[in-house]
Amino acid sequence: MKRKIVLTGGGSAGHVTGNLALLPKLEAAGWEMEYIGSHDGIEREMIERLDMPYHPIAVGKLRRYFDVKNLKDPFKVIQGVLQAYAVLRKVKPDIVFSKGGFVAVPVVMGAWLNRIPVVIHESDLTPGLANKLCAPFAAKVCVTFAETLKHLPDGKAVHTGSPIREEVLQGNAKRGFAFTGFTPGKPVLLIIGGSLGSEKINQAIRANLDVLLAKYQILHICGKGHLDPALEGKTGYRQFEFVSSELPDLFAMTDLFVSRAGANAIFEFLALKKPHVLIPLSRAASRGDQILNAKSFEKAGYSRVLFEEDLTTETLLQAIEEAQAMSFDYIAAMETSTVSDAVGTIMGLIEKNAKKRKRK
DSSP states (O other), rough: OOOOOEEOSSSSSSHHHHOOOOOOOHHHTTEEEEEEEEEHHHHHHHTTTTTTOEEEEEEOOSSSOOOOOOOOOOOOHHHHHHHHHHHHHHHSSSSSEEOTTTTTHHHHHHHTTTOOOOOEEESSSOOOHHHHHHHHHHHEEEEESSSGGGOOTTTTTTEEEOOGGGGGGOOOHHHHHHTTTTTTTTTTTEOOOTTTTTTTHHHHHHHHHHHHHHHHEEEEEEOOOOOOOTTTTTTTTTEEEEEOTHHHHHHOSSEEEEEOOOOHHHHHHHHHTTEEEEEOTTTSSSSSSHHHHHHHHHTOOOOOOGGGGGGHHHHHHHHHHHHHTTHHHHEEEETOOOOOOOOHHHHHHOOOOOOTTTOO
């Protein structure tokens, strides 16, 4: 009988890509895979492209601030737990792997009620609320940063690093140039503001566009609804709402990145040894996890960091110029990284803990 795993995680692309990184290894090892996610989150769109069985459940967001939705969302969480419990009881997986996000909370609890072992992964330097709630129900908690270990119980947390998709490391620059119409010889600057895009970063880049185009070819992944029709056809500039299968090729052709500081993205830059400017989400728009991620990379000498509170058309241009000037130093620092094979380590934990599952 084939072993079976249920994957979960969602709310943003970052909570899905870690799961996607495991899929080739899981398939090669003969695992059957199914997914539990929300009804309308980005995870549904990303997973259904793969023709993997997908089970939608109710999701309630657990907020740290007052909102009238806080009165009804706990009931959605309870509904989600009951739905996840029913799905897992029917699917009977050997293990559940969670990449986090609020959709994961009812899935992890549903697994615990079914006595199904759970391994979860925390992307950021400090655990988010969803994973704080999930950790007591998990057999192991994988963490991206060594600094995170002190925030979790001894013996439960394992420093694995961030799982990187194999295809990200196998991009072909020639295919990237063919896809974009750009030409080798002039540096490529890629701007990516996260799966939802960043209006503030988009505006600052476009305000500097003519200055930047004098030196770079610019590839701008601006997020859904953020295309500027007036810039279509502008020489040396290509804009996309979202890029999927072509992304590894675009990464391969890129000389310098401007990006948010989500853990998945920054560890992909580290694996690729690509210079970058990080603009983490502000504390006003998040719990500050990206700020901690960015500071960790800045301290290691990998990144030029520009805080969103300091972002203007002038400071962005200055940060890009400084990162370009320091690119060899950043690459040299990244070459010294001892980040391990996160996918292999996580697969080992899945294999080990799945063996403890007794099928009914």
